């Protein structure tokens with residue numbers, strides 16, 4: 159008897175951005191899992207869930223952030239095994255993840271590995287508010303109008319995809335720029351897209367920063383940071 163695995167998006171950081179449905183699904187789940195990085199630091203998903211549920215109900219799954227593919231795969235397999243133990247007895251397991259569970263989320267890897275172990279498991283997701291939506295809202299940035307198009311990409315894909323996106327789309331959102339923020343800004347400047355761009359770091363979390371991307375020239379970015387490039391100038395400031 160295979161249970162149900164639900165990926166619940168808990169928003170980018172501000173606990174108020176967890177949806178009513180997300181909270182209900184977490185409350186009703188038999189088991190609640192959260193990802194924790196190998197740094198041991200309390201993750202963002204866990205911090206959000208802890209605002210509403212007792213700590214004792216939350217189980218941590220270790221996911222490596224390292225570039226070591228083998229270490230990452232080992233962690234996914236171990237995590238999937240732990241979840242599968244509960245699914246085998248027909249339980250409902252919720253996995254809380256930052257932002258949306260279908261956007262660059264550890265949930266995708268977890269669900270894929272769990273399905274290999276438990277082919278009959280039911281997998282569902284509850285959408286969450288993404289960092290890009292939060293940054294647009296907080297910075298007063300209109301993302302799209304009329305026929306405009308949006309490109310979302312991680313800077314880990316490299317400079318070329320960002321250059322192409324900036325040349326071809328009215329709105330471009332760059333995730334995972336982090337430590338390579340200087341390169342992101344240089345590519346944008348080269349494409350004449352720096353004006354009006356906004357940078358948001360640690361949205362909804364202590365140390366949050368929302369500034370124009372131009373202000374970040376010469377400064378370091380952090381892993382939890384997002385840049386939005388638009389054709390219009392943002393209403394920021």
Ligand SMILES: C[S@@+](CC[C@H](N)C(=O)[O-])C[C@H]1O[C@@H](n2cnc3c(N)ncnc32)[C@H](O)[C@@H]1O
Nearest residue numbers: 170171257258261288289333334360361382383
């Ligand atoms: C692994 S992806 C997770 C995306 C997430 N599932 C979503 O739907 O937004 C991590 C990237 O999301 C962005 N991000 C997530 N949370 C953020 C936050 N609180 N503040 C700024 N950027 C954030 C950053 O670009 C970060 O590098």
